[in-house]
Amino acid sequence: EKGGYPSFMEKEINDQPSAVADTLLGRADAAGKLTLDELRIDPEELAQVSKIIVLACGTSAYAGQVAKYAIEHWCRIPVEVELSHEFRYRDPIVDAGTLVVSISQSGETMDTLMAVRYAKEQGAKTLSICNTNGSTIPRESDAVLYTHAGPEIAVASTKAFLAQITATYLLGLYLAQLRGNLFSGQIKDILADLGKIPAKVQDVLDRADQIKELARSMEDAESVLFLGRHVGYPVAMEGALKLKEIAYIHAEGFAAGELKHGPIALIDDGQPVFVVVPSPRGRHSLHSKVVSNIQEVRARGAKTLVVAEEGDEAVRDYAEFVFYVPETPTLLMPLLATVPLQIFACELATAKGYDVDQPRNLAKSVTVE
Numbered sequence: 001e002k003g004g005y006p007s008f009m010e011k012e013i014n015d016q017p018s019a020v021a022d023t024l025l026g027r028a029d030a031a032g033k034l035t036l037d038e039l040r041i042d043p044e045e046l047a048q049v050s051k052i053i054v055l056a057c058g059t060s061a062y063a064g065q066v067a068k069y070a071i072e073h074w075c076r077i078p079v080e081v082e083l084s085h086e087f088r089y090r091d092p093i094v095d096a097g098t099l100v101v102s103i104s105q106s107g108e109t110m111d112t113l114m115a116v117r118y119a120k121e122q123g124a125k126t127l128s129i130c131n132t133n134g135s136t137i138p139r140e141s142d143a144v145l146y147t148h149a150g151p152e153i154a155v156a157s158t159k160a161f162l163a164q165i166t167a168t169y170l171l172g173l174y175l176a177q178l179r180g181n182l183f184s185g186q187i188k189d190i191l192a193d194l195g196k197i198p199a200k201v202q203d204v205l206d207r208a209d210q211i212k213e214l215a216r217s218m219e220d221a222e223s224v225l226f227l228g229r230h231v232g233y234p235v236a237m238e239g240a241l242k243l244k245e246i247a248y249i250h251a252e253g254f255a256a257g258e259l260k261h262g263p264i265a266l267i268d269d270g271q272p273v274f275v276v277v278p279s280p281r282g283r284h285s286l287h288s289k290v291v292s293n294i295q296e297v298r299a300r301g302a303k304t305l306v307v308a309e310e311g312d313e314a315v316r317d318y319a320e321f322v323f324y325v326p327e328t329p330t331l332l333m334p335l336l337a338t339v340p341l342q343i344f345a346c347e348l349a350t351a352k353g354y355d356v357d358q359p360r361n362l363a364k365s366v367t368v369e
């Protein structure tokens with residue numbers, strides 16, 4: 001059942017092209033019009049929402065953080081992303097104009113379920129993005145958008161994450177379509193770019209050996225830092241989480257812009273730092289800012305491990321190691337850039353002799369607080 005792979009985690013990493021493709025399947029017609037009929041929520045009501053709150057834990061919350069960039073950009077609706085267990089115990093402002101989007105692979109995470117119940121009580125509309133048919137959170141929500149990643153067995157989430165990002169993007173595009181924020185041609189173009197993601201993920205997987213070799217050479221690493229900006233920031237957090245949970249290595253992800261506000265003090269000789277570099281074709285000159293960050297940490301002795309877009313030659317001079325991902329629009333980059341970080345963690349944990357599918361102290365569904 002592991003499909004010839006040594007672990008479920010490795011299998012599930014390799015399942016990601018179909019996890020994304022299956023999540024996209026049947027959600028738009030030939031003209032590029034989204035038809036999320038399964039949502040069971042009145043489109044007119046949905047078009048009226050004034051605020052979105054995304055609730056989730058762990059990896060699913062990082063998918064939510066990625067979604068914020070896309071949904072705000074496309075729909076011009078404010079999106080807050082909050083950990084379910086933090087949301088529950090403050091006094092959040094939720095009303096009938098709020099759409100609460102929960103993201104949960106299992107659909108059983110107690111904190112997220114309780115947060116959804118609380119939001120419902122406050123009169124919010126609740127929409128669940130979930131990978132498990134008929135599980136509790138989608139059953140208790142007003143609407144559901146299933147990710148079609150297939151069952152995820154390994155404790156560490158991989159293919160569900162890519163499918164969650166894909167599903168939130170479909171939701172964002174659907175809202176933009178309902179509200180008229182984007183022209184139909186724009187939506188069609190973005191859907192076409194999303195449609196190319198599975199083949200691009202496959203391209204990354206086909207070059208997994210590059211990153212595996214790096215991982216095996218870093219078996220003795222005591223701490224690994226990850227930095228990114230914009231959508232690369234949650235990718236950095238996710239890369240760090242994967243390494244903590246299966247390789248038991250101290251890892252921290254942070255926003256590259258925060259370096260000077262503290263984290264740069266951590267850098268000394270030989271400190272490995274992964275840097276997720278935005279596309280040089282993107283807006284806001286973020287690329288050059290991140291390249292400066294690479295130079296800054298390198299000047300202080302860091303071992304710089306870079307994930308960049310194909311054709312980005314500017315990073316080569318400052319990187320100990322570069323992994324190139326195929327070109328894609330900036331907002332879609334997390335669907336590619338996360339994959340080498342998953343492979344890195346999986347291979348490093350394997351090299352250390354750990355059971356990557358069953359990391360210590362962790363359970364697949366966290367059904368207790």
Ligand code: F6R
Nearest residue numbers: 058059060104105106109156157
């Ligand atoms: C990390 C991981 C966890 C889950 C989190 C939420 O690899 O698997 O952080 O993402 O426990 O679980 P779900 O998505 O089932 O609510």
